[in-house]
Amino acid sequence: PVPAPGQDGYWAFKVLAQMLSDGTVDRFRQDLVEERGRALEAAAFHADEFRAGGLMIFASINLPFRSKRRALKLVGSSVDALPEADWMTEENLAVARRALLRQELETRYYAARQAGDIGRAYAWMGDDQLGVDGFADKIDAVTLDDVVAAWDRYIAGAEPVEVHAHRWSQTALAHYILQTLGDRTEMAQACFDFLPTRAKLDLAGWPEQDIFAH
Numbered sequence: 001p002v003p004a005p006g007q008d009g010y011w012a013f014k015v016l017a018q019m020l021s022d023g024t025v026d027r028f029r030q031d032l033v034e035e036r037g038r039a040l041e042a043a044a045f046h047a048d049e050f051r052a053g054g055l056m057i058f059a060s061i062n063l064p065f066r067s068k069r070r071a072l073k074l075v076g077s078s079v080d081a082l083p084e085a086d087w088m089t090e091e092n093l094a095v096a097r098r099a100l101l102r103q104e105l106e107t108r109y110y111a112a113r114q115a116g117d118i119g120r121a122y123a124w125m126g127d128d129q130l131g132v133d134g135f136a137d138k139i140d141a142v143t144l145d146d147v148v149a150a151w152d153r154y155i156a157g158a159e160p161v162e163v164h165a166h167r168w169s170q171t172a173l174a175h176y177i178l179q180t181l182g183d184r185t186e187m188a189q190a191c192f193d194f195l196p197t198r199a200k201l202d203l204a205g206w207p208e209q210d211i212f213a214h
Helices: 010-020 027-035 068-084 090-108 111-125 129-133 136-140 144-156 170-181 185-203
Strands: 041-047 055-061
Touching: 010 041, 010 090, 010 136, 010 144, 027 041, 027 055, 027 068, 055 068, 068 144, 090 111, 090 136, 090 144, 111 129
Parallel strands: none
Antiparallel strands: 041 055
8 A cells, every 4th residue: 555644655655646646637547548549538546545555546447348457458558658758847746746735725724624634643643733733844845756766666666456347338338339430320239239148258258358359
């Protein structure tokens, strides 16, 4: 897991996550969906609600005929391509820090948010005063070298946990085909007609590299 609040390296990773997906540009999605067109949708986000450690999640949505292996491989290739992009710069670091500092400032004006910070600071870090004082100094202290080190340790040097969920409806599939390719109902019907055979292939232990994995 990536660092939880209160653990060493937490704010460096928090800034890293902000740089990856700053609210206007998700660089993982930009590579996988917009530039390469290899997924219907994608997103990268940081989940830090767990006391034992956080998660950095890279997720994609694909058509049902894309195999699990292929979908996960495409996610991995987009993650691997991220360090080659031009987002790890001092300018983007400054933008990310400003965004996090703005969130800190907003917290000071909302009682519910500050109460949550106080409770978490007490439960996770043993010092409720940290929830009152805020973390602006820790955000300001993060350097680009800290961000690069966080990337190398928690993403590039980590062994990912891969999860694949298959969920689709015939209505959604037909809508996508018709929206993307035009009024080709015969193509949509052919996909539906093949589904029983595809289920038999699964039950027979057919490998993931099947007829649709071209």
